Amino acid sequence: MALSTLDIVTFSLYCVGLVALALWVSREKKGHQKNTQDYFLAGKSLPWWAIGASLIAANISAEQIIGMSGSGFAIGLAIASYEWMAAVTLLIIGKYFLPIFLQKGITTMPQFLEQRYDHRVRIVMAVFWLALYTLVNLTSILWLGALAINAITGIELVYGLVFLAVFSVGYSIYGGLKAVALTDIIQVVLLIFGGLLVSYLALNQIADGAGAFQGFSIMLAEVPEKFNMILEPDHPHYIDLPGLTVLVGGLWIMNLSYWGFNQYITQRALAAKSLKEAQKGIAFAAYLKLLMPIIVVLPGMAAAMLTPELARPDQAYPEMMKLVPQGLLGITFAALVAAIASSLGSMVNSIATIFTIDIYGRLIAPDASERRKVMIGRLVACGAMVIAVIIARPLLGNFPQAFQFIQEFTGFFTPGIVCIFLLGFFWKKASATSALVAAIASVVLSALLWKFWPGLPFLDRVGLVFASCVLLSVVVTLAGGARRQPNAIDLNGISFQTSGSFNLLSAGVVLILVALYATWW
Structure with missing residues (x-):
């Protein structure tokens, strides 16, 4: 598959336009010097539509488009639980967690942990997150993005990696979060348009030109097993999505960690x-999440019918992109790169934020000027991207389903993170030592179970480790005297009341999900 001259022109205009827009929205008033709040928190000025669009643009990247399409190819619609259950999780975050974070006036998650516990918890968790974001998330997005570019254009993987790194840093490094969040409006529009186009063409191909609805009906009739939302124990991919665990078990822990306690x-x-x-x-983002499986899962399911002989599941989405006619392929390719670039830009900005605020500003140079901190943030963003480019291929080159790789190793940290935050929120006696025990136990127990109980589904492992971390935290706290901590959160001083429109939108999300699961149980 090759891009036509028109496709190349379209894609080039997208790249130039995005950089120009990023620079324009990042401009400062004459005489104003960009400070850390401007760079890392967009001057606390983001409107709801930018927040919702940016949440989705940051979330949906190569790991979802390529990785979840690959899982759709191999498993089916069941992988959509990650998207649909996230919609409910977002609403919980908006109602119960955000009021606490915003009342505390924090910039980073580790900063909150110091306010609630102590500086040791802050530093340990900052290092955890920096390692996770750089070695797992950033590398995965880059690698899958380079694979997609290679499949579509034939460009060598190393050049694809370098292009994505340079382009993402180039449009985001000057303006910081403001540049990323406001350009994400364009990214999300492109993402949705391009994703829906690929899904339509794939379904239309199944129906031999009779339309997407006909193609969907054919899929339902010919591969009904691909529509099972809850997998039975004898299913070959039960270890990835173990039955009811996706509704009542470890998936909740994964979602709470990702959407609630994730700096990114x-x-x-x-x-x-x-x-x-x-x-x-957040309510806006929840409805966009309901739409996402049409974009990130359905093409993979269609590929299972159209091209079942694929060597690797992660080839499914690039293969479906070959259906896009020349002229439109440039827009669809731009949509894919938009998703990748927005996630990369968001990720390096969060890495820079945590390093600058929690490591550099806390340990190395507490008295550094605002200007110097912004400069350090930009340097760290570039450095993280260079590291990710170097290690992407050795780390991910032989992994068949990259999305499962991301979930597997993120799950090492997730149970401890959720334990620390939930006990910190709702148990005034939870101590700093118990938080450290939970953080370390999460990694150690997860690694031991991964090594010595390989048959345990990783979502079940996440749930088991979470319960163990909570138990250990309670035991350590009780052994230390079980007294109210001086930094405990006074929930009586925080309002959890939400507007009528938020409540109505939340009820709509729940009803839609009930209907979806009732249809494809």
């Missing part, structure tokens, strides 16, 4: 004009 995601809500604005943005 939560930073957008922290940059909101107000709590109400942040909650409106």
Whole structure:
């Protein structure tokens, strides 16, 4: 598959236009020097539509488009639980967690942990997140993006890696979060348009030109097993999605960690004009999440019918892109790169934020000027990207389903993170030592179970490790005297009341999900 001259022109205009827009929205008033709040929190000025769009643009990247399409190819619609259950999780975050974070006036998640526990917890978790974001998330997005570019254009993987790294850093490094969040509006529009186009063409191909609805009906009739949302124990991919665990078990822990306690995601809500604005943005994002399986799962399911002989599941989405006619392929290719670039830009900005605020500003140079911190943030963003480019291929080159790789190793950290935050929120006696025990136990127990109980589904492992971390935290706290901590959160001083529109939108999300699961149980 090759891009036509028109496709290349279209894609080039997208790249130039995005950089120009990023520079324009990043401009400062004459005489104003960009400070850390401007760079890392967009001056706390983001409106709801920018928050909602940016949440989705940051979330949906190569790991979802390529990785989840690959899982759709191999498993089917069941992988959509990651998207649909996330919609409910977002609403929980907006109602119960955001009010606490915004009332505390924090910039980073580790900063909150120091306020609630102590500096040791802050530093340990900052290092955890920096390692996770750089070695797992950033490398995965780059690698899958380079694979897609290679499949579509034939460009060598190393050149694809370098292009994505340079382009992403180039448009985001000057303006920081403001440049990323406001350009994400364009990215999301392109993402949705391009994704729906690929899905339509794939379904239309199944129906031999009779339309997408006919193609969907044919899929339902010919491969009904691909529509099972809850997998039975004898299913070959049960280990990836173990039955009811996706509704009542470890998937909740994964979602709460990703959407609630993840700097990469939560930073957008922290940059909101107000709590109400942040909650409106989260409700907007929840509805976009309901739409995402059509874009990131359905093409892979269609590929299982159209090209079942694929050597690797992650080839499914690039293969379906070959159906896009010349002239439109440039827009679809731009949509894919938009998703990748927005996630890369968001990720390096969050890495820079945590390093600058929690490591550099806390340990190395507490008295550094605002200007110097912004400069350090930009240097760290570039450095993280260079590291990710170097290690992407050795780390991910032989892994068949990259999305499962991401979930597997993120799950080492996730149970401890959720334990620390939930106990910190809702148990005034939870101590700093118990938080450290939970953080370390999460990694150690996960690694031991991964090594010595390989048959345990990883979502079940996440749930088991989470329960163990909570138990250990309670035991350590009780052994230390079980007294109210001086930094405990006073929930009586925080309002969890939400607007009528937020409540109505939340009810709509729940009803849609009930209907979806009832249809394809």
